[in-house]
Amino acid sequence: xxxxxxxxTTKQIRDAIANxxxxxxxxxxxxxxxxxxxxxxxxxxxxxxxxxxxxxxHKILREGRPLATSPTLRHRAAQLFVLTFGYxxxxxxxxxxxxxxxxxxxxxxxxxFANLEKMELAFAECEKLFGDEVKIADHxxxxxxxxxxxxxxxxxxxxxxxKQIDELTATYASATxxxxxxx
Numbered sequence: 001x002x003x004x005x006x007x008x009t010t011k012q013i014r015d016a017i018a019n020x021x022x023x024x025x026x027x028x029x030x031x032x033x034x035x036x037x038x039x040x041x042x043x044x045x046x047x048x049x050x051x052x053x054x055x056x057x058h059k060i061l062r063e064g065r066p067l068a069t070s071p072t073l074r075h076r077a078a079q080l081f082v083l084t085f086g087y088x089x090x091x092x093x094x095x096x097x098x099x100x101x102x103x104x105x106x107x108x109x110x111x112x113f114a115n116l117e118k119m120e121l122a123f124a125e126c127e128k129l130f131g132d133e134v135k136i137a138d139h140x141x142x143x144x145x146x147x148x149x150x151x152x153x154x155x156x157x158x159x160x161x162x163k164q165i166d167e168l169t170a171t172y173a174s175a176t177x178x179x180x181x182x183x
Contacts, residue, residue: 009151010120013158014113017043020162021109024169029105031172039165041100043108046161048098050115053150056137057122061129068135068144075143082142083149088160095140119154123147 006014021029024039032038037045060067071079081087103111127147130136135144139153 006120007123007151009155010116010123013155014116016155016158016162017046017109017112017116020165020169021105024105026105028169028172029108032168037100037164039168040103040105040108042161042165043105043112044100044103045094045098046158047108047112047115048100049157050112050119050154052097053154054115054118054122057119057126060137061122061125064129066130066134066136068137071143075141078142079145079149082156083145083152086156088156090160123151 021039021043029040029043030038032041056067081089100108126136130147132147134146136147137150138144139150142149142153145153
């Protein structure tokens with residue numbers, strides 16, 4: 001898949017990841033406060049979300065039909081906050097299937113870009129068959145959303161986590177500078 005073939009939202013996701021993680025050492029990928037994920041864990045989490053989304057969309061392609069159900073009031077409220085207002089709350093517990101397992105930063109970067117490509121290819125195939133505006137599949141929190149909503153969710157989710165990586169690297173860069181200056 002060439003750069004010109006990529007949906008603009010997927011390009012934004014890829015660029016956000018690259019901008020936040022290019023040049024990070026393995027040590028920088030591993031720095032984190034107690035009880036929080038490190039940058040490698042954050043990337044792995046996103047890679048797993050991209051991978052599970054790709055699997056869901058491959059299932060849609062196999063079945064030849066959208067798999068969306070009817071939204072609940074809770075789904076509609078979540079869609080309003082996330083997809084309309086762009087708000088991704090901090091501290092939300094991730095489903096077990098997308099929790100990081102502890103792979104290296106290098107492995108996490110490889111996995112995230114590979115799974116992003118798989119997800120983009122599945123999105124593109126579904127878009128050819130069903131268009132962009134049909135409610136295509138249920139998100140675990142947002143419920144049934146359109147393909148455009150899936151893309152927007154993944155962009156917002158990625159930006160949310162890249163901000164965390166940027167904060168981690170800035171915090172530990174200044175702490176390292178302070179230690180070096182004190183020596």
